[in-house]
Amino acid sequence: MIFRPPSEADSLILQVTVGCSYNRCTFCGAYQGKRFRIKDFEEIKEDIDEVSPYKISRVFLADGDALIIPQEKLLQILSYLKVKLKGLERVGIYANAKDILRKDVKELKALKELGLGIIYLGMESGDPEVLRRIKKNATVDQLIRSARKVKDSGILLSVTVLLGIGGVEGSQVHARETGRVLSEMDPDYVGALSLMIVPGTPIEKEIETGRLVLPTPFGLIQELETMILNCQFTRCFFASNHASNYLPLRIRLPEEKEEALKRIREVLQKKDPDLLRPEYLRAL
Ligand code: SF4
Numbered sequence: 001m002i003f004r005p006p007s008e009a010d011s012l013i014l015q016v017t018v019g020c021s022y023n024r025c026t027f028c029g030a031y032q033g034k035r036f037r038i039k040d041f042e043e044i045k046e047d048i049d050e051v052s053p054y055k056i057s058r059v060f061l062a063d064g065d066a067l068i069i070p071q072e073k074l075l076q077i078l079s080y081l082k083v084k085l086k087g088l089e090r091v092g093i094y095a096n097a098k099d100i101l102r103k104d105v106k107e108l109k110a111l112k113e114l115g116l117g118i119i120y121l122g123m124e125s126g127d128p129e130v131l132r133r134i135k136k137n138a139t140v141d142q143l144i145r146s147a148r149k150v151k152d153s154g155i156l157l158s159v160t161v162l163l164g165i166g167g168v169e170g171s172q173v174h175a176r177e178t179g180r181v182l183s184e185m186d187p188d189y190v191g192a193l194s195l196m197i198v199p200g201t202p203i204e205k206e207i208e209t210g211r212l213v214l215p216t217p218f219g220l221i222q223e224l225e226t227m228i229l230n231c232q233f234t235r236c237f238f239a240s241n242h243a244s245n246y247l248p249l250r251i252r253l254p255e256e257k258e259e260a261l262k263r264i265r266e267v268l269q270k271k272d273p274d275l276l277r278p279e280y281l282r283a284l
Pocket of ligand 1 (some may be wrong): 020021022023025028029031064065096122
């Protein structure tokens with residue numbers, strides 16, 4: 001299984017690492033059982049050579065946190081892509097906060113020079129208690145500093161957050177703090193997903209034992225309302241159109257904030273399940 005952000009649907013997915021170097025977030029089943037490794041340059045080169053006759057404008061470097069690749073090797077991969085794919089316009093990559101903080105702005109700029117155009121950072125929540133509970137391996141401060149570094153380098157920043165991860169009890173604090181921290185990060189894109197329980201993950205046990213109770217579909221939409229209400233961005237494209245969500249939205253913030261809140265409040269007022277994405281169409 002290869003995972004990529006929804007916005008990279010038309011990109012060539014080039015697997016440069018296998019799995020995730022951390023692989024311990026309690027909700028994540030993406031790379032269960034996969035032993036992390038960085039592929040040899042020769043292996044990567046072969047894949048690039050194979051696709052070089054085709055017209056490819058976007059490449060996404062998989063898997064989980066490919067920015068962990070040492071700088072020299074990443075420069076080598078990007079240089080080779082640039083030479084071999086003539087129409088290449090943008091390269092994207094997943095990263096966690098620590099991968100970003102390990103690099104200085106100069107190094108990030110060097111990656112940008114060679115085509116790295118967007119970094120996808122998994123934040124999940126702005127509530128320190130939730131980050132600790134889900135073993136996110138990043139503090140609020142690290143998330144904010146990593147976001148600023150990416151912005152300072154000129155690379156686009158896309159941040160993922162997770163509705164429902166605070167449970168019923170922490171729902172509103174999670175939503176409010178996530179909106180607040182997102183505002184400090186001021187990303188170019190935000191992708192809101194809704195928590196779906198992957199069998200075999202530690203969070204499944206929390207649900208089974210009743211330590212975590214998931215919000216209802218309308219509870220998740222209430223979180224979306226609070227989150228958007230607390231978001232103050234310079235210029236951001238906010239999307240909740242991922243298949244896991246009950247209410248898909250694609251909005252520009254701050255311009256469309258009031259309109260989006262109005263739409264959300266209408267849905268919350270009617271509480272009509274027919275206004276939501278049906279359960280059978282939800283997916284990760
Ligand atoms: S959420 Fe991201 S960092 Fe956490 S285990 Fe999954 S791939 Fe790794």
